[in-house]
Amino acid sequence: MIRTRNAFVPYLFVAPCVALLAFIFGYPLVKIFEFSFRQIRGFTGPFVGLRNYQLILNQPTFHDAITNNAKLLLAVPIIIVISVLIAIVLFERVRGWRVYRTILFVPYILSVPIVAVVLKNIFQFNGPFNETVRALGMEFLALDWLGDPNVAIWTIMIVVIWREVGFGIVLMLSRLLGLNAETLEAAQLDGANWRQRVLYVIVPQMRGIIEFYAVVNIIGMVAAVFAYVFMVTKGGPGTSTQVMELYIFNMLTRNALPGIASAVSVMLFIAFVIMILILFFLLRRSRSRELA
Amino acid sequence: MTGLAAQPQAPLALPEPGKRDWSTKFTHAILLIAVFTALFPSYFMFTTSFKTNEEYRYNKIGLPQQLMLEQYGEAIFQNEFLRWMLNSATYALGSVALSTVVASLAAFAIARMQFRGKNVLLALSTSLMVIPPVVLVVPLFLFFVQLDLISTYHGTILIYAGLVTPFSIYLLVSFFRTLPTEILEAALIDGASPFGVLWRVVIPLSAPALVTLLIVNTLYVWNDLLIALLFLQDDNMRTLMVGISVFQGRYNHQVPLTMAGMVMASLPMLILYIIFQRFFISGLASGALKG
Numbered sequence: 001m002i003r004t005r006n007a008f009v010p011y012l013f014v015a016p017c018v019a020l021l022a023f024i025f026g027y028p029l030v031k032i033f034e035f036s037f038r039q040i041r042g043f044t045g046p047f048v049g050l051r052n053y054q055l056i057l058n059q060p061t062f063h064d065a066i067t068n069n070a071k072l073l074l075a076v077p078i079i080i081v082i083s084v085l086i087a088i089v090l091f092e093r094v095r096g097w098r099v100y101r102t103i104l105f106v107p108y109i110l111s112v113p114i115v116a117v118v119l120k121n122i123f124q125f126n127g128p129f130n131e132t133v134r135a136l137g138m139e140f141l142a143l144d145w146l147g148d149p150n151v152a153i154w155t156i157m158i159v160v161i162w163r164e165v166g167f168g169i170v171l172m173l174s175r176l177l178g179l180n181a182e183t184l185e186a187a188q189l190d191g192a193n194w195r196q197r198v199l200y201v202i203v204p205q206m207r208g209i210i211e212f213y214a215v216v217n218i219i220g221m222v223a224a225v226f227a228y229v230f231m232v233t234k235g236g237p238g239t240s241t242q243v244m245e246l247y248i249f250n251m252l253t254r255n256a257l258p259g260i261a262s263a264v265s266v267m268l269f270i271a272f273v274i275m276i277l278i279l280f281f282l283l284r285r286s287r288s289r290e291l292a
Numbered sequence: 293m294t295g296l297a298a299q300p301q302a303p304l305a306l307p308e309p310g311k312r313d314w315s316t317k318f319t320h321a322i323l324l325i326a327v328f329t330a331l332f333p334s335y336f337m338f339t340t341s342f343k344t345n346e347e348y349r350y351n352k353i354g355l356p357q358q359l360m361l362e363q364y365g366e367a368i369f370q371n372e373f374l375r376w377m378l379n380s381a382t383y384a385l386g387s388v389a390l391s392t393v394v395a396s397l398a399a400f401a402i403a404r405m406q407f408r409g410k411n412v413l414l415a416l417s418t419s420l421m422v423i424p425p426v427v428l429v430v431p432l433f434l435f436f437v438q439l440d441l442i443s444t445y446h447g448t449i450l451i452y453a454g455l456v457t458p459f460s461i462y463l464l465v466s467f468f469r470t471l472p473t474e475i476l477e478a479a480l481i482d483g484a485s486p487f488g489v490l491w492r493v494v495i496p497l498s499a500p501a502l503v504t505l506l507i508v509n510t511l512y513v514w515n516d517l518l519i520a521l522l523f524l525q526d527d528n529m530r531t532l533m534v535g536i537s538v539f540q541g542r543y544n545h546q547v548p549l550t551m552a553g554m555v556m557a558s559l560p561m562l563i564l565y566i567i568f569q570r571f572f573i574s575g576l577a578s579g580a581l582k583g
Contacts, residue, residue, distance in 0.1 A: 002404045002476065002486055009486060010407035017398035017457065018413070024428065024454025025420050031431035043434055086326050089319050100323060102569055104330050109565045109572070111515045113536040114558050118333045121340075121547050128336060128352040166330065167576065174577040194315055216580070223424030227517040231537060245426040249518065258430050265427040276422060 032269065035262035045259065052263035062264070064239045065247040068153050072221040072243070075157045075164075079217055080210060082161070083168025088198055090169070091176040101173060108166035116231030119159045120146065149240035152233050156241055160228055164220070168213060175209040176202070211286075215279050223272065244268050337558075341551040348547050363552035371542075373556050375528070376535035382445060383520075383531060384513040387452035391460050392505060394453070399464035400490045404476065414465060420458040425518060433522055443526035451519055456509040463579070467501035468494060507575035514561070532557055 036052055039045045056062045086104065090097040107115065122129050123145035130142040145155040179202070187201045203210075226245035229235060235242040235250070244264065251261035340348060341363060342356040351357070367373070398417075402410050432451065433442075441447030471494060479493045480486075495502075520531040530538070536557050543549045565572050 001406050002480065002489065003406070007407070010401040010405040010410070013401035013405070013486070014398045014407075014410075014413060016394045017417075017461065020394055020450075020454050020457055021417060021420065024432070024451060024457075025423060027435070028428035028431040029423075032427060035430060040434075043438055086322065089322055094319065094323065100327065101573065103327055105573060106334060106562075106565075107330050108576075109561050110334070110558050111533060111536075111561065113517060113533050113540075114554050115333070117536065117540050117550060117554055118337045121550065122333060122336055131352050162329070162333075167580075170573055170577050171580055174574070213580075219422060219424070223426060226426065227515070227533070230517060230521075231540070245424075245518070248426055248430070249522070252430055252433060253522070258434060261430045265430055268424070269427045272422075272424065272427075 029269070032262045032265040035259055036266045038259050040257070040259040040262075048259070052259050053267075056260060056263055056267075061239045061242055062247060065242045065244045068241060068243050069222050069225075071153055072157055072160065072225060073218060075161050075221060076214055076217040079161055079164050079168050080214060082165050083172050083213070084203070084206065084210065086165075086169050087172035087176055088202055090173055092194070092197075097173075101170060104169050105166050107163045108170075110163070112163065112227040113231045115163050116159060116228055119162065120232050123155055146233060147237060149237050152237060152241045156225070156228055156232050159232060160221075160225060164217070171213060172206065172209065175206055179205055211283055215276075215283075218275070218279065219272075222275070223268065337551045337554050340548050341555050343548045345546060345548060360548070363546075363549040364556075366549060367539075367552040367556055371539055371553065372527075372530075372535065373532070373553070376530050376532040377560060379524075379529060380514050380532040383448050383452055384510045386445065386449040387456065387513055388506060388509045390449060390453040391457045391509060392502065395457050395460035395464055395505075396490065396495065399461050399468055400486075400494060402461070403465045403468035405486070414461070417458045417461050421462060425455055425516075429518065429522055436523060441523075443524050443529045445529075448519070448523055448529075451523060452513045452516070455519075456512055459579075460505055460509065463501055463505060464498070467498055471497055503571060504575045504579050507572060508579040511561075511576075 037047055037049060039048045039051070090100055094100065110118075121127055124130075125144050125147060129145070133139070133141040143151050146152055183201055183205075184197065187197050192201065223245060225243055226249065229241055229243050229246050230249075233241040235246050248261045248264050248268070251257050251264065336353065339354075339356055340352075342359045342361070343351065344360050344362075347357060347360075398413075401407065402414050436442050436447055439447075441450075475493060475497075476489055479489045484492065515533065516531075517533045517537070520534045521537075524530055524534065536553070539553045539557075540550060543553070
């Protein structure tokens with residue numbers, strides 16, 4: 001520890017940081033609660049109690065937004081299974097795995113808007129994907145990927161999975177490269193086959209990173225899909241791909257209703273805190289059960 | 293995973309390289325599909341960008357019959373890609389610099405000094421890492437309108453710097469704690485001030501952590517769309533990500549031209565990735581592992 005002559009010095013070091021965080025995080029987190037009880041026109045407005053919340057909770061668009069975020073959660077297990085499977089394949093037995101890693105990481109290097117525009121064109125009704133499956137005689141796969149309200153949210157999910165798996169593979173692989181090679185060799189010498197090695201030796205050791213990545217992805221599906229949705233469908237057709245972030249964005253910009261947007265922010269924030277507490281509780285319980 | 297379950301059991305003895313044919317084929321099939329899926333959109337983007345609208349109508353996924361460069365002309369000269377990229381780079385580098393300075397000072401105090409409230413500060417700052425920006429934007433937006441900070445470089449840099457700072461602090465605190473105490477004490481005995489120790493001893497030793505911060509935070513700002521859409525309303529201040537969405541709307545049914553634009557837009561990061569591949573992969577992976 002560094003001792004300073006003046007006990008005041010450490011505070012000088014942290015002051016700029018505290019000021020910055022208070023401005024960017026502290027101020028808004030307090031204000032969304034206040035704004036959510038007001039009918040804001042311009043910068044402030046009269047206190048209206050819970051009316052903003054009542055308005056939102058009765059609005060079908062808001063329900064669509066929550067449902068769609070929930071549907072996107074289905075991407076989490078898919079992303080994890082694909083990432084783990086490919087990472088293990090690369091780690092265990094492939095010559096030139098570095099080259100594969102470089103290639104498979106490319107989707108993540110492309111920014112979300114670029115990915116969205118390119119995949120959106122691939123999935124146009126008369127675009128390359130549908131033309132190809134039609135030519136192959138798999139007409140049933142030639143869906144109206146972007147125009148059908150029942151399909152569009154799953155198209156967005158495909159786009160999300162396509163890009164995020166690139167990162168998942170690299171993350172899982174970097175954990176695998178740190179694994180204890182001796183246990184693996186011992187298992188192999190004891191006659192464990194590939195499936196047994198994967199299920200009983202490798203995956204248990206990856207448990208921590210898989211749990212961590214699951215949490216990151218759950219958070220992402222609830223609160224970090226704005227760019228995907230905005231670029232692929234802007235929430236449409238109708239409100240079939242509306243999500244919470246886009247709902248807040250539209251309430252603030254298109255409808256100029258900051259009070260309502262704040263009420264949604266508050267609900268998202270509270271839901272978020274609850275969700276994270278539950279996740280941490282589950283993780284801790286599974287840890288302690290493991291030790292017992 | 294069903295594919296895995298269906299796989300026949302390998303012989304119990306340590307398999308010889310030649311005897312693993314079946315599962316080797318399975319492995320190769322998986323990798324082939326993965327590589328194809330990962331590269332096809334890029335292939336589509338590049339090849340389509342050289343086609344004419346006419347050719348694209350009947351040739352969607354084949355190689356272009358001739359290299360049409362006209363789209364590139366229009367994409368470059370009728371749009372402001374260069375300006376958007378320079379703006380994005382300015383916001384990214386400005387906010388990363390600001391955040392790194394502010395976070396280094398705080399992280400140094402937290403890791404190496406004794407003061408009341410430091411554990412609370414670290415815990416609070418760390419928990420801010422999971423706060424999604426979207427819950428912050430409403431009050432920030434109104435406040436920025438009042439202060440006339442919308443569409444300014446300094447206002448935008450301030451927001452981005454704030455958003456990436458919790459991660460910067462977390463990473464730097466854990467890195468500063470690993471530095472050997474003896475070096476710091478030796479510098480203090482030589483008469484250096486605490487700031488002198490940070491600037492002349494700690495920072496030069498922290499290159500790995502600083503590289504990770506540079507990569508993770510730059511990509512965060514470069515890729516952001518939400519903040520950029522809200523806080524940069526002036527055309528001249530647009531970022532590349534907002535530019536892409538404007539560009540997409542401008543050329544709705546001209547797929548080759550749209551793809552030429554996407555090629556342009558993806559070049560800066562693709563080039564950096566090809567050159568600094570190792571840093572990208574280890575930086576992003578270790579950033580996530582520590583974060």
